[in-house]
Amino acid sequence: MSSIKGSRRRGIALHLPLIIGTLISAFPFYWAVIMSTHSSSEIFSYPPKLLPGTHFLENVRNLFDAIDFFGSMWNSLLVATSVTFLVLLFDSLAAFVFAKFEFPGKNVLFGLLMVIFMVPAQLSVIPQFVVMAKIGWIGSMTALIVPAAANAFGIFWMRQYMKTAIHDELLDASRLDGANFLRQYWHVALPVVRPGLAFLGIFTFMGQWNDFAWPLIALTNPNNVTLQVALSQLNGTHGTTDYGIVMTGALLALIPLLIVFAIGAKQIIGDLAKGAVRG
Amino acid sequence: MAVLEHTPPAVAQPSPTQPKKGWRKYWHLYAAISPFYLIFLGFGLFPVGFSFYLSFHRWDGLGSMEWAGLSQYQYLLSDSDFWNSIGNTLIIWALATFPMILLAMVTAVMLNSAVRLKGLYRVAYFLPNVTSVVAIAIVFGSIFSTNAGMVNAVLNAVGIDQVAWLNTPWGIKITIAALMTWQWTGYNAIIFLAGLQTIPSELYEAARVDGAGPIQTFFRITLPLLRPTLLFVLVVSTVTGLQSFSEPQVLLQTSSNDSTFAGGPGHSGQTMVLYFFQQTFDNNDFGYGAAVAWGIFLVVVLFSIINWRLVQRRGE
Numbered sequence A: 001m002s003s004i005k006g007s008r009r010r011g012i013a014l015h016l017p018l019i020i021g022t023l024i025s026a027f028p029f030y031w032a033v034i035m036s037t038h039s040s041s042e043i044f045s046y047p048p049k050l051l052p053g054t055h056f057l058e059n060v061r062n063l064f065d066a067i068d069f070f071g072s073m074w075n076s077l078l079v080a081t082s083v084t085f086l087v088l089l090f091d092s093l094a095a096f097v098f099a100k101f102e103f104p105g106k107n108v109l110f111g112l113l114m115v116i117f118m119v120p121a122q123l124s125v126i127p128q129f130v131v132m133a134k135i136g137w138i139g140s141m142t143a144l145i146v147p148a149a150a151n152a153f154g155i156f157w158m159r160q161y162m163k164t165a166i167h168d169e170l171l172d173a174s175r176l177d178g179a180n181f182l183r184q185y186w187h188v189a190l191p192v193v194r195p196g197l198a199f200l201g202i203f204t205f206m207g208q209w210n211d212f213a214w215p216l217i218a219l220t221n222p223n224n225v226t227l228q229v230a231l232s233q234l235n236g237t238h239g240t241t242d243y244g245i246v247m248t249g250a251l252l253a254l255i256p257l258l259i260v261f262a263i264g265a266k267q268i269i270g271d272l273a274k275g276a277v278r279g
Numbered sequence B: 001m002a003v004l005e006h007t008p009p010a011v012a013q014p015s016p017t018q019p020k021k022g023w024r025k026y027w028h029l030y031a032a033i034s035p036f037y038l039i040f041l042g043f044g045l046f047p048v049g050f051s052f053y054l055s056f057h058r059w060d061g062l063g064s065m066e067w068a069g070l071s072q073y074q075y076l077l078s079d080s081d082f083w084n085s086i087g088n089t090l091i092i093w094a095l096a097t098f099p100m101i102l103l104a105m106v107t108a109v110m111l112n113s114a115v116r117l118k119g120l121y122r123v124a125y126f127l128p129n130v131t132s133v134v135a136i137a138i139v140f141g142s143i144f145s146t147n148a149g150m151v152n153a154v155l156n157a158v159g160i161d162q163v164a165w166l167n168t169p170w171g172i173k174i175t176i177a178a179l180m181t182w183q184w185t186g187y188n189a190i191i192f193l194a195g196l197q198t199i200p201s202e203l204y205e206a207a208r209v210d211g212a213g214p215i216q217t218f219f220r221i222t223l224p225l226l227r228p229t230l231l232f233v234l235v236v237s238t239v240t241g242l243q244s245f246s247e248p249q250v251l252l253q254t255s256s257n258d259s260t261f262a263g264g265p266g267h268s269g270q271t272m273v274l275y276f277f278q279q280t281f282d283n284n285d286f287g288y289g290a291a292v293a294w295g296i297f298l299v300v301v302l303f304s305i306i307n308w309r310l311v312q313r314r315g316e
Helices: A004-035 A056-066 A069-100 A106-118 A122-135 A142-148 A152-165 A168-176 A181-192 A194-210 A213-218 A227-236 A243-278 B023-054 B071-078 B080-113 B118-130 B133-143 B150-157 B169-196 B201-209 B214-225 B227-241 B246-255 B272-282 B286-313
Strands: none
Touching (some): A004 A243, A004 B118, A004 B169, A069 A142, A069 A181, A069 A194, A069 A243, A106 B023, A122 B272, A152 A181, A181 A194, A194 A227, A213 B246, A227 B133, A243 B133, B023 B286, B133 B246, B169 B246, B246 B272, B272 B286
């Protein structure tokens, strides 16, 4: 039997590094909060400020003057929610079909899905840009929403989920009751896989909220961009721009993400781990 | 369980209604998957084919296309800027990935033996992965700032000269790698933790009975059994790490005058994808951009295979 003293020492040896790791994970967030409360001249003073200052509201006001913060935030919200809705709909439909039905060409179509999954994004950037320019979508949010709605990862993931979660007996029973395909999808499949949908939805939303490379290219009008692009424009000229504004913008852009994460943290972390072990 | 109603009957039976044939029997299934495949056709499959076609042409995106044969690829092979970007990407990837995997594994092992606060730690460690790369790159830019940054303040406090992190070749690479390590360590720790939890505890008990120490246990039991998870982590971080774009773009766009995709002074933070964007959208060289994209694709595939082989072979 180990002594109480020994186990306490073991506890400290274990928790001390874990707490240090937590602090390192959290520090940049803390730093962003602190910097957003200082004026630019205070930020460039030495030694660096570690405690909150008094310029937060002033920074916020300047930020709203410098960029159309709410306009670009609205754009980001519009894109992220539309894509999330479309991905959940299209992916769950396709996943249901691939998980529970047999039909000619199924293997070929699913194989195609695997191939898409491995093709890197850069390969389609130029043609996508050209196609969008031809049909006049460049500069509008449609250019961000439509291509993102075809998400191969989501189909993989939902298919795996549905294979185990939806029991065939349940489907057979609903069929005997005369339920057609749509009823089976809506009343039998979807309720069972709600946790899986939540994971995919949160993940998609966060991915879209953070997307940067494609919006940077596709949104050619600097007055009509997503929040990430607007932020990077602020940062672009920081030799002359107020650093306090930039940090305030970075901080405010994180808040919606942190809210979504707070809502779905358990789901995300649990399901992410499950997916990795299964894969 | 088999899907009963779709297995054809062994003996043809007279059915009460006319049996549906071909697509009429399956049309609802095709309809259900069609939205995905239609979008994919227009914005996934066609673009890949078109970019292949484009890589054999000269095109500025406006005028007419000009057949160029293999010349884009020939130029790519001798393009020192492209090779420089490959070197940068690989160095940054290595600087980020190896510390990240080591730290993630150590963290996962500790989390696995921690009884209390496990849930809290997991959320805290995952938090960096939830951030917007743009926002956090701005924050890191200020933490690594030469004159007012936290890192240089700490270095000064312990008597080390400050480093111009975002103005020197190695400083740039280390800063980008630090950002990536910070962002992905917790994510991978949670994945390793899930892998650890599938290892039966009897194995550890048996090892303890045989008198194995913690280090021996780790190398003889934990590491070999964690190999599938390690493979997953390594392949995912190779595919994502070799395509890094936002981190260097946001961190370095300020310190260069020639292009927002230049990757800092001396192009020392210009990754492959940054170079692709520079060639395509700054120089309007769509044909060469397409060739660069295929070059990147090859490098990523090559390195994924190498990683796979290394991990598969180890411990055989």
